[in-house]
Each structure stands twice: as C-alpha cells, then as structure tokens.
Amino acid sequence: MLQQTQVATVLPYYQRFVKALPTVETLADAPLQRVLKLWEGLGYYARARNLHRAAQQIIKRWNGKLPSDPAQLQTLSGVGRSTAGAIASLAFGKRAPILDGNLRRLFTRILAIESPLDSPSVQQQLWAFSERILPREEVARFNQALMDLGATICTPRQPDCLLCPVRDLCRAFHLGIQGIIPTGTHRKELPHRHMVVAIILRDGGRLLIKKRAEEGLLGGLWGLPEVPFSNRSSHPQIKQELLDLWGVGVNNIQSLESLDHTFTHFRMTYHPMLCHYVSGMLGGAVVFRWVSPQELSEFPFSSAMRKILARLPSFEISYQELAEQHSLAAEYTMI
Numbered sequence: 425m426l427q428q429t430q431v432a433t434v435l436p437y438y439q440r441f442v443k444a445l446p447t448v449e450t451l452a453d454a455p456l457q458r459v460l461k462l463w464e465g466l467g468y469y470a471r472a473r474n475l476h477r478a479a480q481q482i483i484k485r486w487n488g489k490l491p492s493d494p495a496q497l498q499t500l501s502g503v504g505r506s507t508a509g510a511i512a513s514l515a516f517g518k519r520a521p522i523l524d525g526n527l528r529r530l531f532t533r534i535l536a537i538e539s540p541l542d543s544p545s546v547q548q549q550l551w552a553f554s555e556r557i558l559p560r561e562e563v564a565r566f567n568q569a570l571m572d573l574g575a576t577i578c579t580p581r582q583p584d585c586l587l588c589p590v591r592d593l594c595r596a597f598h599l600g601i602q603g604i605i606p607t608g609t610h611r612k613e614l615p616h617r618h619m620v621v622a623i624i625l626r627d628g629g630r631l632l633i634k635k636r637a638e639e640g641l642l643g644g645l646w647g648l649p650e651v652p653f654s655n656r657s658s659h660p661q662i663k664q665e666l667l668d669l670w671g672v673g674v675n676n677i678q679s680l681e682s683l684d685h686t687f688t689h690f691r692m693t694y695h696p697m698l699c700h701y702v703s704g705m706l707g708g709a710v711v712f713r714w715v716s717p718q719e720l721s722e723f724p725f726s727s728a729m730r731k732i733l734a735r736l737p738s739f740e741i742s743y744q745e746l747a748e749q750h751s752l753a754a755e756y757t758m759i
Contacts, residue, residue, distance in 0.1 A: 427507065428468055431575075437466050448488050452479040460644050460724035467727065468688075469642055474502025492516035505551075513563045521554035522567050523547075526574025532606035533578060536595035541606040615690040618653040620662055621732055624674055626701040626714065631736075632672070633723065635711040641687070646713075646723040648732070653695045662697060667704070674699035680735065685728040696732050 425434045425441075441462045445451040451459070456476055463472035478500040482490055491497055492515070497508035505523070512518035523531075528541060531550045539546050559566050577584050585597050596602040624632040631648075638644045649672065651665040659677040666672050680696040715723070720733055 425466060425471070427471055427502075429466060434466070437463070448479045448482050448490070451476065452483045456638070456644055457724060461722075464724045465727055465730075469645060469726075471502060473638070473643060477501040478503065490515075492518060494518065494520045510567065513567045515564075517564055519558050519560070519563050521551065521558060522571070523551055523554050524571060524574075526571050526578070527554060529580060529606055530570065530574040530578045533583070533596035533602050534590065534594050536599055536601065536605070538601070538605055538607065541608045614686070616693070617690055618693045618695060620651045620653045620657065620665075621647075621694045621696045621729075622649040622651070622662075622666055622672075622674070622699055623680075623696055623732075623736065624649065624666075624672060624699045624701050628716070630714045630716050632701065633713050633715055633720075634670075635713075642726050644724070645726055645729075647725065647729050653693075659697075663699075666699075670710075671704050672701065673703040675702050676700040683728060683732055692728070694728060694732060696735070 425438055444462055445454055445459070454476070456473065459472050459476045460469060463469060466472075481500055482488060490511070492512055494505075494508040494512045497503050497511055498505060503511070509520040509522040510524070512520040513522065528550055531537075531553050532541060532546075535549070535553060537546055537549065573588070573590070577588050581603075583602055585591050585594070585602060588594065588597075591597050594602065596605055622632075626632075633646050634649055635646050636642050636644060649666060649670045651662060651669055653662075659679075662677060663674055666674055676699065678698040680698055683694045683696070685692045685694065713723075717736065725733065
C-alpha cells in the first residue's frame with residue numbers, strides 16, 4: 425500500500441484491510457473482487473492484484489511463511505528490489521538496502537548528483553551508496569530513519585536543512601544546490617483522452633454495470649459501458665456506438681456534467697450520458713449486471729466511477745411507459 429501512496433492516506437485502508445483479511449491464508453483464499461473492494465479508493469489497482477497473487481505464492485512455495493531473503497522476496501508478484509529490501513530489513517533485521525523515492529532524493533543531495541535521477545548510472549550509484557552506508561546492527565531502525573528523514577526533512581521543495589541531522593555531510597547543502605536537485609528528464613505533457621460513460625437505466629432505477637478485464641488499467645474493477653468521445657460526437661452517434669460495441673439499444677440520451685481525472689500516463693475527461701435501456705441481449709466475454717443503486721456498494725469501482733455514480737439522482741423510470749413510448753415491449757429482455 426505504501427508504494428506510491430503516503431502513510432497518512434494508507435493508514436485507514438491498512439487497518440480495514442488487515443481487520444478483514446488478517447493472515448496470508450485469508451488473503452490468498454479471498455476472492456479477488458473482495459480484495460479489490462477493500463482496496464477501493466487507493467488507486468494503482470495492480471498493487472492489489474499483485475498482493476493477492478503474492479499471498480497465493482507464499483502459500484504454495486513456502487507453506488504460508490514469508491521468506492526473509494531479499495532475493496526470494498523479489499520473486500513475489502509486485503515486489504521489486506526496494507520493497508524486498510524494506511521487508512527484509514524492517515521485518516527480519518536483514519542487512520538489505522532500500523531505495524524508495526524519498527531516499528533517491530536524500531542520497532542525490534548528500535552526494536550532490538546533478539545528473540538526471542532516472543539515469544541508469546545514477547540509479548546504480550544510489551544503490552551502491554545505500555548498501556555501503558548500512559550499519560551492521562539496527563538495520564531496521566537505520567532504514568526507517570532514512571525514510572523518515574526523506575519524508576519529513578529532505579522534502580522535494582524547500583528542504584528544512586537547518587533541522588537536518590546530516591547537514592554537515594550533505595554536499596548539495598554546502599554547494600547551495602539542495603533546492604534544485606535532484607533533476608529528472610523533461611516530463612512530456614500527458615495525452616488527453618475523452619470517453620463517454622453510459623449510465624443506462626431501466627425499470628425501477630436499476631442500472632447497467634460491467635466488469636473490466638482482470639489485467640490492464642483498472643483491471644478487475646466494475647464500471648459503466650464506455651465509448652470514445654469527440655467534439656463531433658452526437659447523441660445519435662453515441663447511441664449507435666453503444667449498440668455496435670456493447671450490443672445495447674438505448675434512447676432518451678441526456679448529457680451530464682463532465683468529470684476530469686488524471687491517470688499515471690494520461691488525463692481523461694469522462695462525459696456521463698444518462699440513457700434509457702431499450703433492447704439488447706448482453707453476454708459474451710464481458711460480464712454485465714443490472715443492479716439497484718443500493719447494490720452498488722457491493723462492487724469495487726475506481727474513484728472516478730464512484731464520483732460519477734455519486735451524482736446520480738434517484739430516478740424511478742416506468743418500464744411500461746418506455747415500452748409504450750417506443751413500441752418496443754416485445755424486444756425488451758430481462759437480463
């Protein structure tokens with residue numbers, strides 16, 4: 425959970441997660457959907473899938489006992505060199521180096537490295553330094569202190585050098601460049617995508633949700649049917665695309681307020697469209713469900729989808745009125 429997420433954000437999720445799945449056995453046996461639901465809101469959902477797989481690997485390979493060797497830890501799904509070093513040193517007291525984002529920044533300033541941080545040669549230099557400075561004893565306290573120093577004192581902007589206990593050892597401080605390093609490569613502007621999100625309602629206010637593929641972006645989560653959107657997209661075009669892509673016929677499309685969301689590698693603007701279900705037999709490889717608003721809490725959704733669903737008014741749609749209006753009663757199929 426602490427990969428790419430701050431401690432203050434993680435704590436309530438961690439407490440809820442451990443209460444629900446207190447052992448590696450309960451985690452390994454839990455359905456992935458339950459794991460994703462407990463993880464809901466933390467983002468980077470591949471971490472949840474990797475954690476679930478890692479628990480199963482621990483059961484299969486080591487009879488439920490987490491290995492203490494960093495090399496063995498790195499064979500687990502989602503565990504890289506730094507995570508393996510953190511587990512080995514903090515949990516088992518092993519003399520293993522770590523190099524999280526805070527330590528990259530801290531070590532770059534101590535060594536006054538002005539080359540881009542993502543350079544392979546710089547990474548190699550930082551790993552060598554992290555390993556070289558490890559003490560023979562109290563490794564867990566030492567590594568934890570380094571991470572705390574990077575998180576609280578040697579911060580990305582305006583490091584608090586006057587309070588830093590290693591200020592005298594910091595070359596960047598003596599050169600007066602601690603505020604401009606580390607440096608990285610020039611970040612390109614994120615691509616901007618647009619997507620229609622179809623809120624398809626039927627009798628009684630039930631709406632259509634679908635499950636995403638297990639792998640890839642937001643893998644395993646539930647969402648709403650989507651089709652690409654452009655400035656030229658019209659309601660008739662959206663109606664046709666929903667039929668072509670998902671096999672669902674809709675009518676009475678109503679545009680709602682758009683929602684902007686930023687992913688790691690791109691920005692997304694969602695364009696929610698409220699629709700009335702008309703016809704269509706749903707099936708094939710994609711898993712669909714008709715659910716009531718009260719049932720939505722049972723499914724894991726991304727934060728963006730939850731924000732869209734939270735905007736839904738309490739619609740009560742007359743199934744019979746729609747059937748009579750469109751003269752399509754014979755084509756209605758209960759899913």
